[in-house]
Amino acid sequence: MTPRTRSRPARVLTQRALNRALLERQWLLRRAKRSAPEAIEHLVGLQAQSPNPPYYGLWTRLEGFRQEELATLLLERQVVRIVLMRGTIHLVTADDARRLRPLVQPMMERTLLAHATYGRSIAGLDLDALVAAGRALVEEEPRTMTELGALLAERWPDRDPNSLAQTLRGFAPLVQVPPRGIWGVGGQTRCTTLESWLGRPLDSSMSLEDLVLRYLAAFGPATAQDVQTWSGLTRLSETLEGLRPRLRTFRDEQGRELFDLPDAPRPDPDTPAPVRFLPEFDNVLVSHDDRTRVISDEDRKRIATRNGMVPGGLLVDGFFRGVWKLRQSRGTATLLIEPYKRLSAQERAAVEEEGKQLLDFAAADAKARDLQFARLK
Structure with a gap:
């Protein structure tokens, strides 16, 4: 008889148990006495298509948070706005931007090339030459996507300017520079490369295993499909199988296998939960395949x-x-x-x-x- 057949049936976590676990890990059961950088790192970033949602996301999670704290972090380049998980803009710490972008880069390129408009527009193009030219332009000075597309089209006049700019966005780590993202300050979205903005290279030291463990710490317990929905990456079942000896497993009420960190908090399902206002795009609402826990x-x-x-x-x-x-x-x-x-x-x-x-x-x-x-x- 194998160890698997001798093992006890996995404990079933109810919808309410999963809800309270998620809220605890998202710092939504009580406001945390932590700094904004600590929150941003713990949450593996905040989705940030618009400038203000991250401010609301931190306010609803942190005790005493004020807008100037995040604005200062952006101006001092301690946090950045960059395309990461699911190909969407996230606000992350500078170090996480350097670590996370290499992991999602294959997904970024695959999505760009498969895009009905962009992929067709750049077919047959020398992508290395395009990326080199685009990097030089945005590192010379931060530019809007419209400006970037127009400048690239001077070299490739037979190509769609917007597709050229979007291709650079997919193949190079572009950050949105302030004043974009500063509370109460308007302005166009201008981009430069992450390396130029931080003065440091990308960091390929983070593994897929590291990424999955961080997801579970902030969003677990979760299925393999949940992790893939959040990240935009595929074939993470293999990663979770490799991590299985380090994890605990459960079942939800539909019988799906859930993975979790052994010592992660799983509060009593009857734990009171206060009213909370989540901002637009909050990852609590979009980071699971099965979102009925919330x-x-x-x-x-x-x-x-x-x-x-x-x-x-x-x-x-x-x-x-x-x-x-x-x-x-x-x-x-x-x-x-x-x-x-x-x-x-x-x-x-x-x-x-x-x-x-x-x-x-x-x-x-x-x-x-x-x-x-x-x-x-």
């Missing part, structure tokens, strides 16, 4: 849009209960909350209290602050 399939479809936007999410008792948006006009800041399910009087009061704190954080200079609930549809 959002129902029905609500997931409801918030889905063609352009991939993920609205700000409202968590009540740890689960997605609606969306929110902040509007500012003529000195007035209004927090609009749209519940997807009816809130009890106690839940509504807790949402209002947390919402007032969100307004204080996001609109401290507003002459008037208002909180409104949309009617259930």
